[in-house]
Amino acid sequence: MNDNRTTDPVALAAENATLRIAVAQLVERVAELEQIADTDTLTPLANRRCFLRELQRVARQVSRYGHSAAVLFIDVDGLKAINDTYGHSTGDRVLIHVARILRERVRGTDMVARIGGDEFGVLLERVDADAAREKALALSSAIADSPLDSIAVAVSIGMAPILPEDHDEATLALARADCDMYGTRREVRLSR
Incomplete structure (x- = not known):
C-alpha cells in the first residue's frame, strides 16, 4: 500500500x-x-417552525416540573382590507409595526413569533391564566393605541394555558388559543 x-x-x-x-x-x-x-422573512421575529419547537419544549417543562405557561394566538384584524386599500407594502408595514409592539411589550424570556400571514404567537412562560389574559389585554390595547401613520390597527387575541397533557402534542395549546381568539372576536362583535 x-x-x-x-x-x-x-x-x-x-x-x-x-x-x-x-x-x-x-x-x-x-x-x-x-x-x-x-426567522420570519418579513419581521425580525421567530417563525412558526421555531415557535412550535419552543412550544413543545415549554409543554414538556409544564408536564415534568409543573410550571405554568400560556400561549397567545394573535390575528391582525382587517389586514386584507388594509392591503386592498393601501397596498401590500403598507400591509407589510402593519405586520412589522405589530411585531415591534409585541416584542417591546413582553418579557425578554417570552417568545414572540410570526406563525402565519397575519398571525402571531406569544409564548408566556411561568404565568398563570389570569396573568396571561392581562397580558393579552395589554397587548391589544398597546396595538390599538399605536396607529401606523393614520391607519388604525387592531388585533384579536386568544389565550390558552399550556396543560401538562400537552407534552405529546403542544400544538393543541395553540389550537385552543386560536379557538379562544375566535370566541373573543365573536364576543366583541356581539357587544358592539
Whole structure:
C-alpha cells in the first residue's frame, strides 16, 4: 500500500491549521443557516417552525416540573382590507409595526413569533391564566393605541394555558388559543 500522506511535522501542522479554519467556517455557516431557518422573512421575529419547537419544549417543562405557561394566538384584524386599500407594502408595514409592539411589550424570556400571514404567537412562560389574559389585554390595547401613520390597527387575541397533557402534542395549546381568539372576536362583535 502506497500512503502519500506526509509525516513532515511542519506540513502536518499547516494542514491541521487549514482544516481547523475550514471547520470553523462550516460551523459559522451552519449557525447562519439555522438562524435563517428559524426567522420570519418579513419581521425580525421567530417563525412558526421555531415557535412550535419552543412550544413543545415549554409543554414538556409544564408536564415534568409543573410550571405554568400560556400561549397567545394573535390575528391582525382587517389586514386584507388594509392591503386592498393601501397596498401590500403598507400591509407589510402593519405586520412589522405589530411585531415591534409585541416584542417591546413582553418579557425578554417570552417568545414572540410570526406563525402565519397575519398571525402571531406569544409564548408566556411561568404565568398563570389570569396573568396571561392581562397580558393579552395589554397587548391589544398597546396595538390599538399605536396607529401606523393614520391607519388604525387592531388585533384579536386568544389565550390558552399550556396543560401538562400537552407534552405529546403542544400544538393543541395553540389550537385552543386560536379557538379562544375566535370566541373573543365573536364576543366583541356581539357587544358592539
